[in-house]
Amino acid sequence: MTIKKGKFITVEGGEGAGKSSNLAFIRDLLEQSGCEVVFTREPGGTALGEDIRDLLLGHKHTGMASDTELMLMFAARAEHLNRLILPALNQGKWVLCDRFTDASYAYQGGGRGIDMSRIKLLETWVQKGVNPDLTLLLDLPVQTGLDRAGQRSEPDRFEVEQTAFFERVRTTYLERAQQEPDRFQIIDAAVTLPQVQEQIGHVVSAFLQKRDIADE
Numbered sequence: 001m002t003i004k005k006g007k008f009i010t011v012e013g014g015e016g017a018g019k020s021s022n023l024a025f026i027r028d029l030l031e032q033s034g035c036e037v038v039f040t041r042e043p044g045g046t047a048l049g050e051d052i053r054d055l056l057l058g059h060k061h062t063g064m065a066s067d068t069e070l071m072l073m074f075a076a077r078a079e080h081l082n083r084l085i086l087p088a089l090n091q092g093k094w095v096l097c098d099r100f101t102d103a104s105y106a107y108q109g110g111g112r113g114i115d116m117s118r119i120k121l122l123e124t125w126v127q128k129g130v131n132p133d134l135t136l137l138l139d140l141p142v143q144t145g146l147d148r149a150g151q152r153s154e155p156d157r158f159e160v161e162q163t164a165f166f167e168r169v170r171t172t173y174l175e176r177a178q179q180e181p182d183r184f185q186i187i188d189a190a191v192t193l194p195q196v197q198e199q200i201g202h203v204v205s206a207f208l209q210k211r212d213i214a215d216e
Contacts, residue, residue, distance in 0.1 A: 013138030016145030110172030
């Protein structure tokens with residue numbers, strides 16, 4: 001019996017967009033449809049990746065150079081792809097990931113101001129053509145998101161950035177969604193959680209329906 005390759009779904013968004021609760025919701029939807037789901041996150045997802053995550057999000061290295069930050073992100077991503085994502089997809093499992101390379105374009109490109117062509121070079125080298133099949137972008141006004149995030153635990157190294165940084169992040173995310181409309185689905189995350197999940201439900205259902213048609 002031939003095992004069909006799984007699908008790769010990512011969820012992106014700025015601070016306070018509600019990724020955590022909605023990722024659990026998406027996972028439930030997929031599992032209810034019969035998909036075997038591997039849930040993971042970036043940076044992280046592997047033992048090495050989680051160690052790199054601690055370096056990137058912690059406050060021990062607050063003066064980290066932007067280039068160092070970018071290359072650490074892709075180092076963790078290379079490990080993530082080879083150790084977890086690709087093996088799972090090749091086994092027919094669905095991978096649901098909290099952030100992926102779009103976050104590097106948004107945070108290191110838009111936020112830090114690194115030239116997008118340099119990020120593209122790393123993307124090509126590390127991913128070798130592997131990209132998400134579907135990306136849900138949870139979008140909301142920056143100040144709304146920051147107000148929500150401020151009610152959580154102590155901010156990480158990115159969350160202490162100024163509002164202008166997050167405005168650039170949001171702009172870059174929206175530009176990428178405009179450039180790749182077949183992959184991206186923008187979710188209005190400024191509304192109530194039930195309303196957000198209603199939008200997500202429609203997107204995931206449509207994606208699953210396309211899968212079923214393709215399998216016939």
